[in-house]
Amino acid sequence: PSSSPLGDSHxxxxxxxxxxxxxxTHYTMTNGGSINSSTHLLDLLDEPIPGVGTYDDFHTIDWVxxxxxxxERHRRINSRKKESAWEMTKSLYDAWSGWLVVTLTGLSSxxxxxxxxxxxxxxxxxxxxxxxxALWFNHxxxxxxxxxxxxxxxxxxxxxxxxxxxxIGQAEGPGSYIMNYIMYIxxxxxxxxxxxxxxxxxxxxxxxxxxxxxxxxxxxFIIRGYLGKWTLMIKTITLVLAVASGxxxxxxxxxxxxxxxxxxxxxxxxxxxxxxxxxxxxVLSAASAAGVSVAFGATIGGVLFSLEEVSYYFPLKTxxxxxxxxxxxxxxxxxINPFGNSRLVLFYVEYxxxxxxxxxxxxxLLGVFGGLWGAFFxxxxxxxxxxxxxxxxxxxxxxxxxxxxxxTAVIAFPNxxxxxxxxxxIKELFTDCGPLESSSLxxxxxxxxxxxxxxxxxxxxxxxxxxxxxxxxxxxxxxxIIMTVFTFGIKVPSGLFIPSMAIGxxxxxxxxxxxxxxxxxxxxxxxxxxxxxxxxDCITPGLYAMVGAAACLGGVTRMTVSLVVIVFELxxxxxxxVPLMAAVMTSKWVGDAFGREGIYEAHIRLNGYxxxxxxxxxxxxxxxxxxxxxxxxxxxxxxxxxxNMTVDDIENLINETSYNGFPVIMSKESQRLxxxxxxxxxxxxxxxxxxKQEGIVGSSRVCFAxxxxxxxxxxxxxxxxxxxxxxxxxxxxxxxxxxxxxxxFRKLGLRQCxxxxxxxxxxxxxxxxxxxxxxxxxxxDPASIMFN
Amino acid sequence: MVVPGGACATLCALLALATLAGQxxxxxxxxxxxxxxICPPYKDHQGYIYNKNIxxxxxxxxxxxxxxxxxxxxxxxxxxxxxxxxxxxxxVTIKVTIIIYLSILGLLLLYMVYLTLVEPILKxxxxxxxxxIQSDDDVGDxxxxxxxxxxxxxxxxxxxxxxxxxxxxxRWKRQVQEQRKSVFDRHVVLS
Numbered sequence: 001p002s003s004s005p006l007g008d009s010h011x012x013x014x015x016x017x018x019x020x021x022x023x024x025t026h027y028t029m030t031n032g033g034s035i036n037s038s039t040h041l042l043d044l045l046d047e048p049i050p051g052v053g054t055y056d057d058f059h060t061i062d063w064v065x066x067x068x069x070x071x072e073r074h075r076r077i078n079s080r081k082k083e084s085a086w087e088m089t090k091s092l093y094d095a096w097s098g099w100l101v102v103t104l105t106g107l108s109s110x111x112x113x114x115x116x117x118x119x120x121x122x123x124x125x126x127x128x129x130x131x132x133x134a135l136w137f138n139h140x141x142x143x144x145x146x147x148x149x150x151x152x153x154x155x156x157x158x159x160x161x162x163x164x165x166x167x168i169g170q171a172e173g174p175g176s177y178i179m180n181y182i183m184y185i186x187x188x189x190x191x192x193x194x195x196x197x198x199x200x201x202x203x204x205x206x207x208x209x210x211x212x213x214x215x216x217x218x219x220x221f222i223i224r225g226y227l228g229k230w231t232l233m234i235k236t237i238t239l240v241l242a243v244a245s246g247x248x249x250x251x252x253x254x255x256x257x258x259x260x261x262x263x264x265x266x267x268x269x270x271x272x273x274x275x276x277x278x279x280x281x282x283v284l285s286a287a288s289a290a291g292v293s294v295a296f297g298a299t300i301g302g303v304l305f306s307l308e309e310v311s312y313y314f315p316l317k318t319x320x321x322x323x324x325x326x327x328x329x330x331x332x333x334x335x336i337n338p339f340g341n342s343r344l345v346l347f348y349v350e351y352x353x354x355x356x357x358x359x360x361x362x363x364x365l366l367g368v369f370g371g372l373w374g375a376f377f378x379x380x381x382x383x384x385x386x387x388x389x390x391x392x393x394x395x396x397x398x399x400x401x402x403x404x405x406x407x408t409a410v411i412a413f414p415n416x417x418x419x420x421x422x423x424x425x426i427k428e429l430f431t432d433c434g435p436l437e438s439s440s441l442x443x444x445x446x447x448x449x450x451x452x453x454x455x456x457x458x459x460x461x462x463x464x465x466x467x468x469x470x471x472x473x474x475x476x477x478x479x480x481i482i483m484t485v486f487t488f489g490i491k492v493p494s495g496l497f498i499p500s501m502a503i504g505x506x507x508x509x510x511x512x513x514x515x516x517x518x519x520x521x522x523x524x525x526x527x528x529x530x531x532x533x534x535x536x537d538c539i540t541p542g543l544y545a546m547v548g549a550a551a552c553l554g555g556v557t558r559m560t561v562s563l564v565v566i567v568f569e570l571x572x573x574x575x576x577x578v579p580l581m582a583a584v585m586t587s588k589w590v591g592d593a594f595g596r597e598g599i600y601e602a603h604i605r606l607n608g609y610x611x612x613x614x615x616x617x618x619x620x621x622x623x624x625x626x627x628x629x630x631x632x633x634x635x636x637x638x639x640x641x642x643x644n645m646t647v648d649d650i651e652n653l654i655n656e657t658s659y660n661g662f663p664v665i666m667s668k669e670s671q672r673l674x675x676x677x678x679x680x681x682x683x684x685x686x687x688x689x690x691x692k693q694e695g696i697v698g699s700s701r702v703c704f705a706x707x708x709x710x711x712x713x714x715x716x717x718x719x720x721x722x723x724x725x726x727x728x729x730x731x732x733x734x735x736x737x738x739x740x741x742x743x744x745f746r747k748l749g750l751r752q753c754x755x756x757x758x759x760x761x762x763x764x765x766x767x768x769x770x771x772x773x774x775x776x777x778x779x780x781d782p783a784s785i786m787f788n
Numbered sequence: 789m790v791v792p793g794g795a796c797a798t799l800c801a802l803l804a805l806a807t808l809a810g811q812x813x814x815x816x817x818x819x820x821x822x823x824x825x826i827c828p829p830y831k832d833h834q835g836y837i838y839n840k841n842i843x844x845x846x847x848x849x850x851x852x853x854x855x856x857x858x859x860x861x862x863x864x865x866x867x868x869x870x871x872x873x874x875x876x877x878x879x880v881t882i883k884v885t886i887i888i889y890l891s892i893l894g895l896l897l898l899y900m901v902y903l904t905l906v907e908p909i910l911k912x913x914x915x916x917x918x919x920x921i922q923s924d925d926d927v928g929d930x931x932x933x934x935x936x937x938x939x940x941x942x943x944x945x946x947x948x949x950x951x952x953x954x955x956x957x958x959r960w961k962r963q964v965q966e967q968r969k970s971v972f973d974r975h976v977v978l979s
Contacts, residue, residue: 118885119885134879144877145839151827151829151836151837198900200972202964205967205971207978224963389979394975436826491971606979607976
């Protein structure tokens with residue numbers, strides 16, 4: 001994203017026009033007095049019409065107008081500051097309201113993330129059993145204080161009863177296995193059904209990940225209700241249910257949506273943010289940083305994620321505020337301490353073992369795997385979502401969720417690695433095998449008579465437990481790869497980060513164990529002899545799991561810096577930056593070879609949102625005349641004249657056409673440009689004038705100029721609509737290359753610009769036209785761009 | 789139920805925040821701290837896990853591992869392999885969070901049952917079949933002037949509080965209906 005939608009340079013080019021002012025302000029005088037100063041008395045008589053300056057649903061905002069409105073407001077408050085103490089307080093409040101919003105957002109994001117973590121942990125374990133002594137404890141918390149846990153079976157304690165024990169009274173045996181299986185499936189299905197019903201009845205916008213829509217909203221699109229109170233509540237509640245039902249999804253993307261909802265809701269308490277769409281998006285950028293920060297415990301990574309992935313414009317002020325929001329949210333979550341280890345993420349592991357240069361080869365191999373998997377997942381998921389969108393598969397969303405949950409539960413239960421919560425699986429894979437671990441993944445054949453000290457773990461051959469664990473992990477890998485394709489995009493809140501990390505971690509751990517065994521059985525090879533001492537363990541498979549997780553996540557989202565920083569904040573050490581960067585860069589290059597888009601951009605394109613990607617370059621040599629409307633075969637440009645049209649004419653024009661705005665010209669002969677009027681503003685102003693002002697009828701003249709023309713005596717009163725006119729529309733000539741036009745649209749955040757030829761108005765170019773043109777140039781379907 | 793629902797949501801969030809913040813400063817329940825020592829297998833002794841409710845400065849192998857399974861000279865070698873960690877949790881936070889979550893979930897379920905099953909039956913009994921069809925009509929007007937009328941109408945105030953609640957609930961239902969159409973039927977958003 002660029003640093004600001006407006007530099008001050010745009011003012012110089014438009015020196016003979018003035019940005020449109022809301023009616024009722026009298027700033028024409030203080031701006032150095034110009035030709036317009038004589039009209040300010042008349043402007044004073046006009047009150048601001050309520051509703052002018054707002055936007056329709058599913059439309060793009062005008063960044064230039066919003067920024068000008070904000071500067072006007074700021075000037076007004078500053079000029080009144082010296083008048084009285086009350087005004088001084090108001091100006092202080094105005095200056096500090098940004099920090100207040102951001103603090104409140106951070107506090108609420110942290111609190112909600114704590115609620116989600118604790119509730120999800122509890123409900124996930126509810127599928128297996130219940131803690132009789134304290135019903136609100138999950139498995140680990142239930143056995144926390146008990147003395148009956150053994151070294152081999154760390155989670156068995158008498159207070160925790162599985163459902164088989166409670167229902168049929170047996171704890172072991174085939175009957176109890178089947179009963180546990182049935183109860184697991186029943187609980188998973190009921191959670192999934194509850195989740196999708198709540199989403200369908202109360203807040204349909206709460207489904208999906210949320211990040212593609214938030215990206216589009218931050219680039220200037222309006223989706224009313226997407227960041228509202230009901231969406232927030234339903235997303236929080238159903239996210240817990242979706243995670244608890246064992247579906248192959250994560251909660252990081254939805255947490256970003258939850259944080260942005262909090263930011264949006266709190267910004268309505270402050271008039272500085274509630275009336276200005278551009279300022280609101282600054283708060284949303286900070287809120288998304290807070291969301292990632294509580295999801296991963298990575299504050300800097302969260303800010304970088306907001307900068308790289310989510311935000312469109314990111315001024316420096318937003319950088320500081322985002323960091324503050326992320327910090328506040330992380331602090332609140334840490335004090336809630338949902339995981340009992342005073343960490344923000346379950347899979348926080350610290351490594352201190354070194355890595356060796358020859359290990360870069362398997363790391364790069366993991367990067368290639370990550371890139372390949374990312375490309376495969378994006379293609380498969382988009383194909384499935386497109387099929388769901390256009391055929392009858394999409395007609396039964398509730399049934400689809402139930403079927404996916406049923407298949408997941410049925411296949412996941414027998415394999416102990418898929419029965420686990422995905423975050424716990426990642427934690428187990430990240431944790432290296434020391435002498436204190438006793439899982440089957442760490443079942444190495446130890447030489448018990450060795451009397452060495454603890455630090456020097458000898459390299460050991462794998463026992464049977466490791467081989468069986470590798471088999472189960474391979475099956476889990478295939479299962480997760482297939483199920484995630486069908487799970488991402490169903491009508492419950494679903495995130496993508498945790499499943500990708502799980503897939504990468506499984507692949508990485510398998511590769512790590514393979515390399516470790518290779519080093520044990522062939523430690524006379526040149527590679528190992530150089531770096532590994534005989535008899536000492538030099539490979540840490542847990543590190544491979546971490547690198548694999550980063551590679552897969554990078555392959556599917558195509559994040560670069562933010563991913564490396566997030567993973568390095570997860571591990572707590574700078575030592576592993578080089579392997580992480582090698583793997584992430586390799587996965588990005590391999591993934592880019594198959595397609596330039598990450599998963600979020602692909603979903604934006606699938607939905608047809610009007611998102612002008614700042615990362616793509618416009619390489620074609622077309623001119624503005626090739627893209628502008630009207631084309632030769634289109635009806636002529638719909639324009640308004642400055643003082644020749646009546647109210648009836650304008651209403652007919654609005655009813656007959658569907659354009660979002662109309663240029664205003666001096667007369668049909670000269671075609672000289674006066675300004676630009678928006679459809680919504682025209683309809684609201686005319687409606688309000690008919691109600692409030694006497695004498696306005698259908699044949700009243702509409703006047704956009706400063707001075708009303710002289711009319712005969714018995715004609716009805718003219719309607720002055722100068723206040724809703726944008727007097728400084730952006731214009732380009734018809735020979736402007738399209739790459740400059742696209743650059744202007746991106747940097748200034750325009751919605752439309754006018755095309756002139758020899759000083760006369762020729763046509764318009766809108767953002768939708770540009771997107772369609774780009775789609776056509778890339779041989780995609782231009783009709784897929786749906787919104788304005 | 790827009791205003792009460794939204795107010796309830798923000799109130800609940802703030803309540804959760806307040807209680808959770810309160811727990812941070814409360815005195816720790818004595819059951820909520822422990823020192824956990826994991827000792828791996830040593831010679832012919834099995835691995836074992838020891839838990840003890842002890843303060844942080846006393847959390848080491850010599851204080852926690854009782855009775856010591858190995859004789860005197862081996863104690864140091866045994867304790868070198870053990871790893872002791874001090875952990876604390878807040879069971880009150882967990883209890884309050886789960887109770888808040890389940891109560892909100894229960895309320896939502898009841899409201900959902902009321903909206904989908906009970907209300908149509910009540911409406912049909914009170915107003916007859918024709919009114920039911922009229923209230924389900926698509927009010928998403930595409931005429932621009934009707935939309936403007938809507939925007940201006942919001943600035944008018946209603947005298948009766950009950951009318952206000954009813955009006956707000958109708959508007960919320962319409963909004964959800966529109967959202968449902970966009971997401972589930974026409975698949976234009978969030979597909």
